[in-house]
Amino acid sequence: MKILSKKRLLRQAALMRRSPKQATSPLDRVYREIAVLKKLDHPNIVKLVEVLDDPVEDSLYMVFELVKKGEVLCIPTDKPLSEKRAWSVIRDSLLGLEYLHYQKIIHADLKPGNLLLTECGHVKIADLGVCNEFLGEDATMSNGSTAGTPAFRAPETLVLGKNVYCGRAADIWALGATLFSLIYGNVPFIANSIPLLYEKIKNDDVVFPDAPIISGDMRHCIIRMLEKEASRRITLPQLKIDPWVTSNGIYPLPSEDENCCLVQVDDEDINSVVRSIPxxxxxxxxxxxxxxxxxxxxxxxxxxxxxxxxxxxxxxxxxxxxxxxxxxxxxxxxxxx
Structure with missing residues (x-):
């Protein structure tokens, strides 16, 4: 169960950039996004089962399916995943992330703790947020609309005075930091304080530990995901055909058409999405x-x-x-x- 502040959700929705034709209120936007989240249906996305509202409190309760085996890896750890296992995790995560982006949803907090393992060994992306919907093809997000976990934030989200960034590219950075963590047992940038950590993320090159030894294809894939400049960072479609991800074409991933189906919500979905529980x-x-x-x-x-x-x-x-x-x-x- 994820407990959200309704007041905070309304503030975030009000900060989101709107097109000139969009005249919906922040509350309408919140309820529409929740309706979309509730209708998501993908094997690599944790299912939102119910949304409960306590009218006399500020809390909104989002009830998700239980994924019994929990997160794929708890970091830091001295027992990271093998390259073969990390490969499987990232492939599942890419399909789930592609599905979210297809619905115009940015996850904004990808990390090992939000990748959950099913009893069949597959990975589901968890902890979906509200007010993370982007507008337009450029996937623009507002810096005030979401936070994310510090060690997995992209450099462009940390620039003072820069109010917007590309949500898709930021998710790819976070997935790259996640892949690094899965294979090495810790995040790519470490510091004693949040400000120092942010400076390292913005300015320092990625340093690969001596052990474990990874393939050249995997190393190149991580470097492309952790490219500082968002416009030069590898995109999700490019990742799906990356030599490491596909084992040089031997194991291609499904196409976008095969993997994604657009979720549609109507007024009835929006009006019935939240159950009021005093x-x-x-x-x-x-x-x-x-x-x-x-x-x-x-x-x-x-x-x-x-x-x-x-x-x-x-x-x-x-x-x-x-x-x-x-x-x-x-x-x-x-x-x-």
Whole structure:
């Protein structure tokens, strides 16, 4: 579950560059993007199952499918992936990223921790954000619209006074930094502070450790992904036919037409995308109590060592009143709704 601030989402949506014909409000934009995210359907993208809104709180809850084996690699690590395994991870990631870009969605936070491993060994891209939709063919994004993880940010996103950048190119940089991390166990640029890290990302060349030894094709691929100048950086279509990615053409990736299908949303999708759940924390508490057949708060037991006695709290009285005053099973149905 990803918990987002509605106020922050509205600020981000208001900052996004709009075409002259676009007159939608920030809230309309947020709901439309969520509707698109909910309709995404690709084997290399984590599925958004439900979006819940607590009207009295600032939180918006995005519920994603559970990918049980977790992230492909936790960095830093002394046990990085082999080149063959990293090759498989990047190929899956490229197909997922191509699908997102086809929907005009920039991920903006690609890293090993957001690449999740299925039980079948395939990779799914996780942690999709809202307000990361780009406009126009140049994939322009605003620097105020997204942040990302410092060690994986592209140089062009760090330039003072530069308010826009190409989102597609920034995602390719992050994927290049991810590939470097998968094979060497740590990020390509390391510093003791964020400002120093940003200076290294902008100015320093990539230094390849002596071990492990990687193929020349892989090294060249990483260098092209971590090109400082965004306009000269390898693009996703070029990556899909790169000699390292395809093993010199032996294992070609599916074409864009084979891999992508455009998601369309209508007014009904947008209006029904969010479920309003008053006091979500209370709902979770009540459902847990019902499941345990107990009216003691189950979340206090681990803290105090013993559960509170039933019948004392307003919540407990509310549930007990519902049980005694309602028809059998009616309060279960109300909670499910």
């Amino acid at each position: 006091k979500l924390d209370t709902l979770i508490l009540i459902k847990t109590m019902l499941k345990n057949h107990s009216f003691g708060n189950p979340f206090l037991k681990g803290i105090s060592g013993k559960a509170p006695q039933p019948g004392g709290s307003r919540l407990q009285k509310f549930v007990q009143a519902g049980r005694s005053n309602s028809a059998p099973g009616s309060y279960h149905m109300a909670l499910d709704r």
